[in-house]
Amino acid sequence: MAVRVTMADVARAAGVSTATVSYVLSGKRAVAGGTRKAVEAAIAELGFTVNTAARSLRTGRSSIVALVVPDLANPFYAQLAASLREELRPLGLHVMVCDTKADRDEERAYLREAVQQRFAGVVITPFRLTAKDFLLLSEAGIPAVVSADLPFGETDLVTPDARAAMRAALTEVTGAGRRRIAMIAGPRDATGGDPRLELLRALAVQFGLSLPGRLVVRGEHTREAGAAGFAHLMGVKHRPDAVFCANDAVAIGAMDKAEELGVGIPGDVALIGHDDASFASLVRPRLTTVRYSAVDVGRAAARLLVERLDGRVTRRTVRVKAEFVPRETV
Amino acid sequence: MAVRVTMADVARAAGVSTATVSYVLSGKRAVAGGTRKAVEAAIAELGFTVNTAARSLRTGRSSIVALVVPDLANPFYAQLAASLREELRPLGLHVMVCDTKADRDEERAYLREAVQQRFAGVVITPFRLTAKDFLLLSEAGIPAVVSADLPFGETDLVTPDARAAMRAALTEVTGAGRRRIAMIAGPRDATGGDPRLELLRALAVQFGLSLPGRLVVRGEHTREAGAAGFAHLMGVKHRPDAVFCANDAVAIGAMDKAEELGVGIPGDVALIGHDDASFASLVRPRLTTVRYSAVDVGRAAARLLVERLDGRVTRRTVRVKAEFVPRETV
DNA sequence: CTGAAAGCGCTAACAA
DNA sequence: TTGTTAGCGCTTTCAG
Numbered sequence: 212m213a214v215r216v217t218m219a220d221v222a223r224a225a226g227v228s229t230a231t232v233s234y235v236l237s238g239k240r241a242v243a244g245g246t247r248k249a250v251e252a253a254i255a256e257l258g259f260t261v262n263t264a265a266r267s268l269r270t271g272r273s274s275i276v277a278l279v280v281p282d283l284a285n286p287f288y289a290q291l292a293a294s295l296r297e298e299l300r301p302l303g304l305h306v307m308v309c310d311t312k313a314d315r316d317e318e319r320a321y322l323r324e325a326v327q328q329r330f331a332g333v334v335i336t337p338f339r340l341t342a343k344d345f346l347l348l349s350e351a352g353i354p355a356v357v358s359a360d361l362p363f364g365e366t367d368l369v370t371p372d373a374r375a376a377m378r379a380a381l382t383e384v385t386g387a388g389r390r391r392i393a394m395i396a397g398p399r400d401a402t403g404g405d406p407r408l409e410l411l412r413a414l415a416v417q418f419g420l421s422l423p424g425r426l427v428v429r430g431e432h433t434r435e436a437g438a439a440g441f442a443h444l445m446g447v448k449h450r451p452d453a454v455f456c457a458n459d460a461v462a463i464g465a466m467d468k469a470e471e472l473g474v475g476i477p478g479d480v481a482l483i484g485h486d487d488a489s490f491a492s493l494v495r496p497r498l499t500t501v502r503y504s505a506v507d508v509g510r511a512a513a514r515l516l517v518e519r520l521d522g523r524v525t526r527r528t529v530r531v532k533a534e535f536v537p538r539e540t541v
Numbered sequence: 542m543a544v545r546v547t548m549a550d551v552a553r554a555a556g557v558s559t560a561t562v563s564y565v566l567s568g569k570r571a572v573a574g575g576t577r578k579a580v581e582a583a584i585a586e587l588g589f590t591v592n593t594a595a596r597s598l599r600t601g602r603s604s605i606v607a608l609v610v611p612d613l614a615n616p617f618y619a620q621l622a623a624s625l626r627e628e629l630r631p632l633g634l635h636v637m638v639c640d641t642k643a644d645r646d647e648e649r650a651y652l653r654e655a656v657q658q659r660f661a662g663v664v665i666t667p668f669r670l671t672a673k674d675f676l677l678l679s680e681a682g683i684p685a686v687v688s689a690d691l692p693f694g695e696t697d698l699v700t701p702d703a704r705a706a707m708r709a710a711l712t713e714v715t716g717a718g719r720r721r722i723a724m725i726a727g728p729r730d731a732t733g734g735d736p737r738l739e740l741l742r743a744l745a746v747q748f749g750l751s752l753p754g755r756l757v758v759r760g761e762h763t764r765e766a767g768a769a770g771f772a773h774l775m776g777v778k779h780r781p782d783a784v785f786c787a788n789d790a791v792a793i794g795a796m797d798k799a800e801e802l803g804v805g806i807p808g809d810v811a812l813i814g815h816d817d818a819s820f821a822s823l824v825r826p827r828l829t830t831v832r833y834s835a836v837d838v839g840r841a842a843a844r845l846l847v848e849r850l851d852g853r854v855t856r857r858t859v860r861v862k863a864e865f866v867p868r869e870t871v
Numbered sequence: 872c873t874g875a876a877a878g879c880g881c882t883a884a885c886a887a
Numbered sequence: 888t889t890g891t892t893a894g895c896g897c898t899t900t901c902a903g
Contacts, residue, residue: 215601215681217880228890233882240883243888258680260657264597265880268895271545273594275637283622283638284819289614293640305654307605308613308638310623324635327590350588351545463823489614493793495825547896558874563898570899573872595896598879874903879896886891 216259224253236261272331275305276516279321279335282432283310285460286489287505288336291358294509295334302517304331313398313431315339326351331520334512337363337402354519356512360406367515368528369508376501377410379535380483381418383499384453387541389481393426393451395440395461405429407485411455426451430461437464445472452480453541459484459491462498462540482540496539503533546589554583566591602659605635606846609651609665611643612762615790616819617835618666621688624839625664632847634661643728643761645669656681661850664842667693667732684849686842690736697845698858699838706831707740709865710813711748713829714783717871719811723756723781725770725791735759737815741785756781760791767794775802782810783871789814789821792828792870812870826869833863 222229227246234240235250242250253259267273278295280288296306307330311317318340325333326347333348333355342363348355355366362368384392392415396408408427415422428443430436437456441464444451456462462484469476476482476496484491487502511529518527552559557576564570565580572580583589597603608625610618626636637660641647648670655663656677663678663685672693678685685696692698714722722745726738738757745752758773760766767786771794774781786792792814799806806812806826814821817832841859848857 215880219880229881230883230890230892231888234889237882241888246889258677260653262598262880263658264594264603265895266882267594268592268598268879268897269881269883271895283613284616284619286614286616289619292613292638293642296640305637307635308622310626323590328593347588490820490823493820493824545896549896559897560874560876560899561872564873567898571872576872592896595879596898598881598895599897599899601879872903875901877898877900879898881895882893884891884893887889 215262216257217262218259220257221250221253221259224257225249267329271329273329274303275307275328275330276332276334277307277309277321277325277330279309279311279318279333279337281311281313281336281338283308285432285458285486287458287486287503290489290505291509294506295513296509298510298513299516311338313338319344322347325353329353332356332516334358334516339400340402354516356515356519358508358512359403361403362526362528365526367519367526369511369515370528370530371406371503371533372530373407373410373501373503373533374414376533376535377414378417380455380499380501380541381414381420383535383537383541384481384483385418385420387477387481389452390420391426391449391451392420392422392453392455393428393444394422394455395428395430395437395444395457395465397429397457398431399429405457407455407457430457432458432460434460434464434467437461438468439464441465441468442472445474450480453483454480455483456485458486459488459498459500462500463490463494466494466498466540477540484540487536491536492538499538499540500536501533502536504531507531545592546587547592548589550587551580551583551589554587555579597659602661604633605637605658605660606662606664607637607639607651607655607660609639609641609648609663609667611641611666611668613638613640615762615788615816617788617816617833620819620835621839624836625843626839628840628843629846641668643668649674652677655683659683662686662846664688664846669730670732684846686845686849688838688842689733691733692856692858695856697849697856699841699845700858700860701736701833701863702860703737703740703831703833703863704744706863706865707744708747710785710829710831710871711744711750713865713867713871714811714813715748715750717807717811719783720750721756721779721781722750722752722783722785723758723774724752724785725758725760725767725774725787725795727759727787728761729759735787737785737787760787762788762790764790764794764797767791768798769794771795771798772802775804780810783813784810785813786815788816789818789828789830792830793820793824796824796828796870807870814870817866821866822868829868829870830866831863832866834861837861 218229309321336358345363357366358369397405428440484498484500487500491498548559639651666688675693687696688699727735758770814828814830817830821828
């Protein structure tokens with residue numbers, strides 16, 4: 212047990228030096244065909260696998276990329292993880308998924324962890340972090356890609372472009388004669404406020420609508436918060452006839468509560484989600500939503516990260532277009 | 542940038558040796574109060590974080606535990622990940638979640654990876670692996686905990702005890718006068734067959750029912766496979782009036798198809814899921830299912846793993862009881 | 872209670 | 888085209 216085969220063993224078996232074994236593995240130096248064959252045979256024979264700890268110590272960099280997200284149980288992030296992994300895998304990079312539960316201390320702990328482990332990079336959807344928290348990473352020379360609306364210091368950015376999609380949503384909502392729009396938004400203390408709310412506010416004006424403070428409720432990005440927020444909105448006078456939600460989980464929570472309260476969806480109130488998480492098409496009526504493609508985000512983040520590892524030093528931003536998905540709740 | 546602070550820096554600043562710094566960190570040797578204070582101050586001052594690559598190289602073991610699952614998008618596994626992480630975190634162990642998409646090559650690749658990275662341990666829900674594949678791990682001295690029905694070689698095991706729950710399900714199904722039960726089971730080539738199917742078969746006999754081959758359909762553990770399986774079952778003559786599903790995703794797929802086909806649930810056909818994934822209570826009618834607690838599995842796996850790391854050498858098995866959750870589809 | 876120093880396995884600069 | 892070798896930063900044995 213614990214028979215560990217080292218490069219030295221392989222080198223001995225193949226009758227070469229460890230340098231040659233290393234070069235066969237990395238391809239960073241030409242190796243004669245016969246030599247390569249011998250080395251490969253020895254590797255197979257002995258069942259050698261490189262010790263990544265030694266490699267990392269030597270190179271000062273691990274092959275792990277951390278993906279830090281607020282909620283793994285949200286299929287959006289699960290998909291993002293899958294997408295990122297798929298993009299990074301061919302490059303020999305591994306993804307370590309970290310769930311922070313939207314907690315700032317957890318978020319920080321993972322950034323710290325990234326430094327400690329000398330991760331190759333970090334892809335993060337920050338929820339309660341500030342630019343200052345990213346100093347740790349930049350000091351350690353670890354590139355970060357942020358999926359958010361604004362960058363943090365020198366980080367690269369993957370950001371949604373939801374304007375057209377939201378405009379389409381509002382067109383549909385107002386087309387059905389609805390005028391009293393509301394939003395169940397994210398928490399007040401989230402990093403950078405709530406861009407989805409800001410966007411809705413801005414667009415509302417263009418549609419001649421208003422979004423008064425009493426029609427904006429705030430809470431976590433969870434089903435429970437959605438239910439609570441919807442309950443509150445239904446208690447307000449001149450209650451809304453259309454409710455935009457911070458994400459699909461929130462919208463589903465709102466649907467739970469609507470059913471409980473006997474409020475008709477979309478008869479009495481239209482409901483618009485965000486993200487198009489896998490369960491959006493699962494509920495009845497099917498949730499109308501604004502799709503933000505986790506796969507596209509993963510791809511973009513991977514590309515940005517790889518460019519950084521290849522030496523790019525200037526900050527870059529990639530916009531990912533959102534898309535209106537009309538279903539049955541408007 | 543890339544200012545890396547090493548233990549030597551800390552030692553110098555505190556006027557001690559690196560050994561002392563190391564012992565302050567690990568607590569493996571008594572250190573005088575004053576010395577400890579000085580070291581801690583220096584660590585804080587310089588912002589030192591230990592280089593885990595060096596540590597791993599030296600100790601021959603990383604602090605990462607791999608959690609290898611067939612489908613991260615399934616909330617059951619997302620929950621399992623969260624649970625495992627929570628249990629292992631206080632021990633300084635980190636969880637790396639690996640999604641294999643139920644593919645054997647992926648599963649193997651991750652076991653290989655575990656060896657390469659000298660992971661502290663592996664927790665895995667194998668889908669198409671055989672005992673032989675685990676040799677790699679045992680040779681490298683890496684403990685594995687398997688979440689399945691049977692162990693693989695020397696691995697520890699967390700296994701479901703679903704007999705009582707399934708019996709309750711059958712009682713409810715037959716109580717409603719249903720006699721023609723069917724199952725949309727897992728793929729034929731899955732490791733260890735399909736224990737949920739075997740259990741259903743065994744229990745059916747006790748209820749004086751039969752589960753003929755034409756009423757057993759096989760497919761992946763996905764919504765799509767569920768839809769396809771259900772479509773097939775609806776085409777069979779003497780079609781079933783109760784369908785058990787390999788997991789909840791499969792059951793949801795069956796519901797999709799039932800709606801499309803105009804088959805009433807539970808009016809025409811009763812539907813029973815498995816796992817109680819978060820979306821089981823989301824669909825309408827709400828899915829009746831057999832709950833298998835991911836949190837309990839995570840806890841058990843963590844405990845087994847830690848015992849191994851503490852030196853236990855004999856194989857252990859922990860049973861986790863499943864529970865019947867009657868909702869609206871029977 | 873503390874320090875000196877070896878060495879984990881690898882990479883890459885330098886030498887041949 | 889290949890080999891020699893220093894050294895990455897840590898833990899731990901041995902010595903004091």
